[in-house]
Amino acid sequence: MKNDLTCGVVRDLLPSYVEGLTSPESNTAVERHLSECPDCAQLRTALAGAPEPAAPEDAKEVDYLKKVKRRGWRRVAAAVAVTALLFAVGVAAKLFVIGEPANWDYQENLNWTAHTNVPGQLDLHFYSEWSDIAYSHWMVENKNGIVRVSARQILPSFLHDASDHWEHISLDGVREVWVADQLIWQGGVEISPQIDRIYQAQTLYVGNAPAVGQVLSAGRFDWIGDYTIELQTSTQPYRLTLNFSAPHTPGGIRLSETGLYQDMAAVLAIIGNLDEIECAFRDENGQPWSRVLTVEELNRDLPRIVADYNERFSHGKPCPLYDNVKDYAGSCADLEQLYDAMWWAGEGGIYAEIE
Template identity: 40%
Template structure:
């Protein structure tokens, strides 16, 4: 059995706080307890320290109430956090609903078609419809700034509030020089110079390029012309001749025969029809060539030059005017041939007239015994 060291009162008094906390070793505990058993003074101090550490019933109750209060505060805090999160989600949902069904976004002119366009009795009436399903519009307005009218609206999801997929606007034609679908300069021009501008004409006007040497730009022109004239032909390559004038564009239909599948037009007729548009839309282009393999395998090369087109323009315009008067009970304004087909790239309205002239067939008119005959060129 170990000898228990005898401790002085001073040492015991120093050890008592640590002893009471249970932080002293077993050997120290035995020495302190041995001293307390034989020293009433130190034992009394130990007893006093023990009394301070044991809470009274009142203190214990207060402590319990404080714990309960803290738990309640914590539960309230959790509820407040949950309510705040729920409120945030509701606000976000309400904002989304307001944006989707009430506020919406500006209409996209590229996804709208003009289904009717009338001008009579000093007024315009324009009807447009979306090409997208599941879209409705509201807030239709038209603003006239110095003769340039912009038609705008808000696009939203259909609901019981708004459910129409287009709109009709009627407004005075006095002093109007242009009509835009969407904001001026940002939307799409749909009327200019007494001419209704189709989406294809607008696309052709925007696709034009001043230089035949830019492969990507020439490709964009060809794509726009293909989309307009249709059906699109994708199986071809191009080569550019820019070393000397006339600068040339050659389209190689490597795996396309003389007839376009499903088009009902020979490849030659197609190219003769669109060559003037290519000459107009590519600023310094002087000649359009194309090659293909005929059905018998023979290699064919055709061409149209700017000089040929410009010389033929007066006859084509005359043929168009005659055909127009035959097709319409009311005579319209006769067109006047420009100096060059390149003048047709000057404005969207001019591009539209070039497209209309192409749709008439680029005819050359001949007269025999007083009768008019319209023969496709060349």
Template identity: 25%
Template sequence: MDEIYQKYARFVYRYLLSLGACEDVAEEVMQETFYQAVHSLHTYKGESKLSTWLCAIARNQYAKYRRKNPEHVPFDESFMAGSISDPNSRVDLLRKMQILSSVSREIMYLRVYGNLSFRQIGEVLGISENTARVTYYRAREKLRKEMEENKLHILVKDLLPDYIDGLTSPETNKIIEEHLFQCSSCQKALERMKESPSILDQDEKIEFDYLKLVRKRSRRHIWLSVCIVLVIVVSFLTISTFWIGRQTPAALLNINTTVAPYQVSLEVECLDQGRKVSRVEWKENGSHVQAIIFTVPGNDERKSFMYTTDQLIENVEVAGQIVWEDGTKIPDELGLLHAYKVEYIGNASQVSHLLEKMNVSSLVGSYTFELDGTRLIIETARPLADVYVNRESLLILSLIENASSVTWKSQGKKETVSVESLDALLKTEIKEGYGSLSAFTQNVERLEQSEEIWNQYTFDVQIRPVRLDKEQIVSFIVRENGEPVEEFSGYVKDWVNEDGSFVWRVYLQKGRYTIQFKIDGESTQEVPFNSDSRYRLQKIENTWRLEKRE
């Protein structure tokens, strides 16, 4: 029993304090509790924790003490008027718990100090587990709010003299005034202080005036510091924006690169409207040279830069894009596409992203695709043109690592291009282009130089400011020496984007061509058609016209 006493005596003593017993009474009842426990130990069946059983005895013994000593007054709430000396003190917390009801106080104690479960607390007090849980959380919240309000009450009382003398900041004044509005005790204290102003001797007056002066100077210094910080921040942002510039990716630049064995020459222009190239930061790692392009606000301006090294240059990277690899110049289009290569054909979202970057829709119109094992099947709205099938298939099969073939379907026509057929046509292994950008470029160039491919011509139109009906029919005809060579037509909804833009690409034998656009049978004038034809379509005096744009 001595071991039990040593382990649980302090626990039972604190429990009795939580019931309202003063220290002397708690000590007396605790001794009686263990005396009764010794005589009743044979009745303990082990169905509950020993601490739960002892608390039940202590509760009964304290009730008997109250009945025998009606003059006994439980510990009152006068402690709340004093300061919170140490919020972390257990004795202090026990005293603060006196603001709670007796049941809430017992539950708080058994949970916090007894570490009892809500089921065990219910057994001690004869209530349900859920009632014990709800009462505990409500009591804890009430205690927290009371302690916070008491802290603020004491703080405001300490600050009232400075508040009267105007030594507190505007933010502090707001907190004090909000508390005064709710606390009658602090209001009375403020009134007493105002009614009985202290009489300062000359030395104290000088010291008081000095404190006010120091406060004014402190405020002035704070404002000065804030202004200095703002000036520094604005200066940094200005330098960063207009001198250092912003690192810009290749997709927003027009880059022309010339590489000699020990020298790189760049001509760079920013395509982002309202910005211009400011500087180039060069980095060198062995035979690899990297150029980082920075742009600043300004008008379009093409700039030239040069870099010379003592090492033989094999690879050149500009704005995150490889433009030279193993002695091969990499065209911008192929360099950008290679960055979107797909490892696994089953990743439909990445395949869709690659086709979008290839701008397939400008060749075939709206399209859908499906995957069949390692085969990609593309069904298009426009008729197939043999001149682009091989080139687009080469791009797809080179950039999707495990793709074996591409099937193009449109209006009952179907054409399949496989890896084996392209390998035989180009006398190489096109899959080498997946891991090597230079091999990818050489394969595309080899195909373009063969008899199987013609030159690509682009018709880029912006329709301004008229918005066309989606059901209107648009068509265009390409002529060479007045003779029609290509003609296509379709609905606006299939050809024209929401922003009124329209891009059509076609492969033709090298020559001089013109193109004429039609909307519901109304024709524009014939205009030159070349590899990069950019026009603006507008209606002037009830006549459709194509105006060249930069």
């Protein structure tokens, strides 16, 4: 078929042709002309690829959206920066100001000493052996005669650069004084951390091996060396034996004999149905030797032990005399005084057997 469309007609039809608005017959005629006319074909290509010009109103809307987007990103960045700053401030406040409750025990690095040099007053001096920890927010609460001293552990700073601290506590109407979870004074008697640990670990039955292990761990037996536990609970007298693995000679153990009998007496008092305790050793030649303390023996010697102690410390609170060593487990103060009295019993030759 002869192509009867002129370039002028085709150029008029091209916009409609590109948008697909022309009829099939017109399409056929336009395409036949485009196949033979490079100029019109180039115009068709240009029309097909050219973007539709935006109206002035649309251009303004696009610019506005771009501005909003840029403003949104700036706000997001500012929010992230503020959040990071607040987080850093919170962490710093937690570490240097707020801290965490101090949970002191004998393994912590905060130490204290107690003094009763002033009548009716307990003076507590707190100090740390480490420079990377400080304490703040000291509080002293008295509820029904039970005083608790607490603090918070923080990192040193210009606000709190040391843990050295004094508390002066009036003992008027006070029955007990605690530092965190440790009893340090009861009824006129200063309580050592060791006796507080032993007292809190007390158990009624020597057959309860885990509980017995806690009692022994609270004492000082591990200072001598490793040991295994042997229980005799089939018949009375019920006996607890500590078999030490390292060789020791009588009188040559690192812990003195008097200190050994102190801990043995405390164990007899604090384990309800224990009748005897033995610390068994072997010397360098493998020869066995041991130290044994029984409830019967200790009960027999209590009057002498207590009388000697009270004579030595007549200015302090007298140690009570009970018929049975088990009665000293009734309070931490009684156990502390029995423990102290056993040291002087050893010094006086009642139990110390240095060879």
